Amino acid sequence: MLRFTATRLVQLVVICFLISVFAFLLVHLLPGDPTLAILGPNDTPAARAVLLHQLGLNKGLLAQYGTWIVNIFHGNLGASFLTKQTVTNALSVAVPIDLELIVVSQVLALLVAIPMALIAALRPNRAFDRVATTSTFAMLSLPTFVAGPLLVLVFAVTLKWVPATGFNRLSQGLGPNLKSVILPSVALAIGSITVYYRLLRADLIATLQEDFVTMARSKGLSTRYILLRHVMRPSSFSLLAGAGISIGTLFTGAFVVEVLFQLPGIGFQLVQAIYGRDYLVVQGMALVAAVAFVVVNFGVDYLLTVLDPRVRRA
Amino acid sequence: MPELPSYVALESESTLALDSTPGMGVQALQSRLPASGLFSRKGGLGLTFWICLGWVVFMILLAVLASVLPIKAPNFQDYSAVNVGPTARHLLGTDDLGRDLLSRVIFGSRVSLVIGFAPILAGLVIGGAAGLLAGYRSGPADTVLNAVSFVLLAFPALLAIMVIETFWKPVSLFKLTVMFTFVAAPLLFRVIRATTLSFSSREFVVAARATGAKTSRLLLRELLPNIVPAAVSFALIGVAIAIVLEGSLAFLGLSIGLPTSSLGNIINDGVNSNNLTLNPFIALWPSLYIFLLLTALNLMADRLRSYFDLREVTL
Numbered sequence: 022m023l024r025f026t027a028t029r030l031v032q033l034v035v036i037c038f039l040i041s042v043f044a045f046l047l048v049h050l051l052p053g054d055p056t057l058a059i060l061g062p063n064d065t066p067a068a069r070a071v072l073l074h075q076l077g078l079n080k081g082l083l084a085q086y087g088t089w090i091v092n093i094f095h096g097n098l099g100a101s102f103l104t105k106q107t108v109t110n111a112l113s114v115a116v117p118i119d120l121e122l123i124v125v126s127q128v129l130a131l132l133v134a135i136p137m138a139l140i141a142a143l144r145p146n147r148a149f150d151r152v153a154t155t156s157t158f159a160m161l162s163l164p165t166f167v168a169g170p171l172l173v174l175v176f177a178v179t180l181k182w183v184p185a186t187g188f189n190r191l192s193q194g195l196g197p198n199l200k201s202v203i204l205p206s207v208a209l210a211i212g213s214i215t216v217y218y219r220l221l222r223a224d225l226i227a228t229l230q231e232d233f234v235t236m237a238r239s240k241g242l243s244t245r246y247i248l249l250r251h252v253m254r255p256s257s258f259s260l261l262a263g264a265g266i267s268i269g270t271l272f273t274g275a276f277v278v279e280v281l282f283q284l285p286g287i288g289f290q291l292v293q294a295i296y297g298r299d300y301l302v303v304q305g306m307a308l309v310a311a312v313a314f315v316v317v318n319f320g321v322d323y324l325l326t327v328l329d330p331r332v333r334r335a
Numbered sequence: 336m337p338e339l340p341s342y343v344a345l346e347s348e349s350t351l352a353l354d355s356t357p358g359m360g361v362q363a364l365q366s367r368l369p370a371s372g373l374f375s376r377k378g379g380l381g382l383t384f385w386i387c388l389g390w391v392v393f394m395i396l397l398a399v400l401a402s403v404l405p406i407k408a409p410n411f412q413d414y415s416a417v418n419v420g421p422t423a424r425h426l427l428g429t430d431d432l433g434r435d436l437l438s439r440v441i442f443g444s445r446v447s448l449v450i451g452f453a454p455i456l457a458g459l460v461i462g463g464a465a466g467l468l469a470g471y472r473s474g475p476a477d478t479v480l481n482a483v484s485f486v487l488l489a490f491p492a493l494l495a496i497m498v499i500e501t502f503w504k505p506v507s508l509f510k511l512t513v514m515f516t517f518v519a520a521p522l523l524f525r526v527i528r529a530t531t532l533s534f535s536s537r538e539f540v541v542a543a544r545a546t547g548a549k550t551s552r553l554l555l556r557e558l559l560p561n562i563v564p565a566a567v568s569f570a571l572i573g574v575a576i577a578i579v580l581e582g583s584l585a586f587l588g589l590s591i592g593l594p595t596s597s598l599g600n601i602i603n604d605g606v607n608s609n610n611l612t613l614n615p616f617i618a619l620w621p622s623l624y625i626f627l628l629l630t631a632l633n634l635m636a637d638r639l640r641s642y643f644d645l646r647e648v649t650l
Contacts, residue, residue, distance in 0.1 A: 295498075
C-alpha cells in the first residue's frame with residue numbers, strides 16, 4: 022500500500038511538472054517577440070521591466086523556467102497588463118463559484134441517479150427501466166452547449182422562473198444565490214446523471230444476483246432493507262469511478278455553462294482573458310486549472326483503490 | 336515466448352481442437368459472432384443500426400455536397416426575411432441577419448464532421464499501430480508508450496486546446512485536427528493495446544507462432560481481425576466525443592472563426608443578444624442536428640458493443 026501510494030505520488034509530481042513545462046513554453050509559441058504580443062498597447066518601460074522580471078526573458082531557456090517557477094511557488098502567477106488584476110486575485114473570486122457549481126450539480130445528479138438506478142435495477146427490462154435507460158441514453162447525446170440553451174429557453178425565457186444570466190454571491194442571501202446557480206447546475210448535472218445511472222444500474226443488477234442477496238431474501242428481509250443495507254454498498258464503488266470519469270466532462274461543461282450564464286468562474290475568466298489576448302492571465306489560469314484537474318483526478322483514483330482493493334490488483 | 340498463465344493452459348486442453356489451428360484469426364472472430372451474418376435480419380446488427388448508419392452517411396453527404404445542393408449561400412443575407420420561422424422559401428427559417436438557417440447548419444456541419452472524423456481516423460492509424468505493437472510485444476517500448484499515453488490523457492483536453500490555440504495563431508482546420516489527434520491517439524492506443532493483450536496469449540496466436548509464422552502475419556492476420564470490432568465501436572464514441580469538444584470550443588468562440596459557420600457558433604449566435612427570446616429557431620436547429628448525430632453514433636457504438644459481446648472498456 023505504501024509502495025503504491027509512493028508510486029502514485031511520484032506520477033502525480035511528474036505530470037504536474039510536465040504541465041508546468043508546457044504552460045511555460047506556451048509563451049514561446051507566440052510569433053515574434055513575445056513581449057510585444059504580451060504587452061500590446063501597454064508597452065511602457067515600467068511594464069516591460071515587470072514582465073522581464075516575471076519571465077526572465079533575457080536569460081537562457083532553463084534559467085527562464087527557473088525564474089518563472091520560483092515566482093509561481095511564491096504565489097506570483099503574474100498579473101494582467103490590461104486590468105492590473107493579479108491572477109491569484111482573479112482566482113480567489115473564481116474558485117468558489119466553480120466549487121459551488123460542481124457541488125450543487127453533483128448533489129443534484131446523485132439525487133436523481135441513485136433512486137432511478139435502484140428502481141430500475143429491481144425490475145430490469147420492465148417499463149420503468151426501459152424508460153429510464155432510454156432517456157439517459159438520449160441525455161448522453163445532449164452536450165452542455167445544447168442542453169444549456171434549451172434550459173434557458175424553457176425556464177428563463179418562457180417560464181421566467183429564474184434569471185437567464187448573472188451571479189449572486191452567497192453573501193447576497195441563499196435564495197438569490199441558489200436561483201442563479203440552479204439552472205447552470207442542472208445543465209451540468211445532465212451529463213453526470215447518465216454516467217451515474219448507467220454504472221450504478223449495471224452494478225446493482227449484478228449484485229442482486231449474488232448468493233448473499235438470496236440468503237437475505239430467504240431470511241424474510243424487506244426488499245428495501247436488502248437494497249439499502251446489503252446491495253447499495255458493494256455497488257457504490259462504480260459511482261466513485263463514475264465521478265472520476267465525469268470530471269473531464271464536468272470541466273468542459275463548466276466552461277460552457279459559465280460563459281452561457283455569465284458566471285465569473287475560472288472558465289469564464291479564462292475565456293475573457295483569451296478574447297482580450299491577456300496572455301499571462303491565460304497562462305497562469307490554465308496552469309492552476311490543469312493542476313487542479315490532475316490532482317482531483319488522482320485523488321478520486323486513489324480513493325477508489327483504497328476503498329476497493331480489487332482495483333489495485335487489476 | 337511469454338509463459339502462459341495457468342488458466343489459459345487449462346482452458347486450451349478442452350478447446351485445443353477448435354481454436355489452435357494456425358490462421359484462426361478470422362475464424363476466431365467468427366466464432367464469437369452469432370451464426371448468421373452481419374446483414375441477415377435475425378441475429379444481425381438490427382434495423383436501428385442500419386438506420387443510424389444511413390442517417391450519418393446522409394449527414395456526411397449533405398456536408399460534402401453542400402456547395403452543389405440547391406440551398407442559399409450560408410452568408411447570403413435576405414433582407415426581406417429576417418428572423419422568420421420555417422417557410423417555403425427558407426425551410427428552417429432565417430436568423431437575425433436574414434441568413435438561411437438550413438444552409439448555415441449544413442455548411443456548419445462541415446467543421447463538426449471533419450473534426451469529428453479526421454482526428455479519429457488519424458488516431459486509429461497512429462494509436463492503433465502503436466497499440467497493436469505494444470500489446471503484442473511487452474517490453475521497454477510498451478512501457479514508454481504506456482507512460483506517454485497516460486501523460487497525454489492526464490491533460491484536460493478542452494483546456495489544453497483552447498490555451499494552445501490562443502498562443503498558436505491563427506486557428507485553422509488543420510491545426511485543430513492536429514490537436515484533436517493528440518487527444519484521440521492515446522485513447523485509441525489504450526483500447527487497442529488492452530484488446531491486443533487479451534488476444535496475444537490465445538491458443539490460435541500461440542499455435543501460429545509455433546508453426547513459425549512471421550510477426551507481420553501474426554499481427555495482421557491473427558490479431559488485427561479480432562481487434563477491429565473493439566476499435567470501431569470505440570472509434571464511434573471517439574467521433575462523438577470529438578464533435579462535442581469541437582462544439583464546445585465553437586460555442587466559446589474559440590474554434591474556426593466567423594464568418595465560417597459551425598454548429599457551435601450558430602448555437603452561440605442563437606443564445607446571444609435576445610435571440611433566444613426573438614427567434615429560438617437559430618439555436619434550436621443546430622442543437623437538433625448535434626443531438627441526432629450524437630444519438631446515431633452512440634446507438635451504433637452500443638449496438639456494435641453488444642453484437643460483438645465487448646465489455647465496457649475501462650481505461
